[in-house]
Amino acid sequence: MALQNTYLLAQLFGFFSFAIGLYAFYQKTDRKLKLWMAVLCLMNAIHFLLLQSFSSAFCAVVSMVRNLITIKVRSKWVMMVFMMFSIAGYFSIQRPSEVLGVTGICVGTYSLFMLEGIKLRLGLLTGSLLWLGNNIALGSIGGSLLEVCSATMNAITLYRLYCDKKALAGEGLVK
Numbered sequence: 001m002a003l004q005n006t007y008l009l010a011q012l013f014g015f016f017s018f019a020i021g022l023y024a025f026y027q028k029t030d031r032k033l034k035l036w037m038a039v040l041c042l043m044n045a046i047h048f049l050l051l052q053s054f055s056s057a058f059c060a061v062v063s064m065v066r067n068l069i070t071i072k073v074r075s076k077w078v079m080m081v082f083m084m085f086s087i088a089g090y091f092s093i094q095r096p097s098e099v100l101g102v103t104g105i106c107v108g109t110y111s112l113f114m115l116e117g118i119k120l121r122l123g124l125l126t127g128s129l130l131w132l133g134n135n136i137a138l139g140s141i142g143g144s145l146l147e148v149c150s151a152t153m154n155a156i157t158l159y160r161l162y163c164d165k166k167a168l169a170g171e172g173l174v175k
Contacts, residue, residue, distance in 0.1 A: 010050030014142020017043040021146045025153035038067040055092035059105040070112040079113035097137030104130030
C-alpha cells in the first residue's frame with residue numbers, strides 16, 4: 001500500500017509541475033520565464049525523487065539553482081560550472097532513458113546562459129523534447145503531459161515573439 005501511495009504522491013507532484021510549466025512557458029519576458037521554471041524544477045525534483053529517479057531529481061535541483069542564477073548572471077564561466085554539474089548527472093544514470101533528461105539539462109543550461117528571446121525558447125523547446133522521452137520512459141504521467149504542453153506553449157510563445165518582432169520590423173524598430 002505504501003508503494004502505491006508514494007506513486008500517487010509522485011504523480012500529484014507531476015501534475016503540479018504540469019500546471020506551473022504551462023504558466024512558465026506562457027511568459028514573454030525571460031525573467032518571469034526563468035523564475036517560474038525554477039519553481040517548476042523544485043516540483044520536478046520532488047516528483048522524480050518519489051519515482052526513485054535520482055539522476056532526474058539531481059538534474060531538476062541543478063536546473064532550479066541554475067534558473068535562479070541566470071536571472072541576474074550571464075557569464076560563460078558560470079555557465080561552465082553549471083554545465084559540469086549537468087554533465088555530472090551522467091554518472092548517476094540508472095536507466096538508459098535517463099540520458100535524455102541529462103542531455104536536456106545540458107541543452108537548457110547553454111540556452112539559459114547564452115541565448116535570449118526566440119533563440120532561448122528554441123533551446124528550451126529542444127530540452128523539453130528530450131525530457132519528454134525521459135518522462136515517458138519513467139512512466140511520469142504529469143511529467144509527460146508537462147513536456148508535451150510545455151513544448152506546445154513554447155511553440156505558441158515562439159510564434160507570439162516572432163509576430164512581435166515582425167510587427168516591430170514593419171515599423172522600422174527592429175532589423
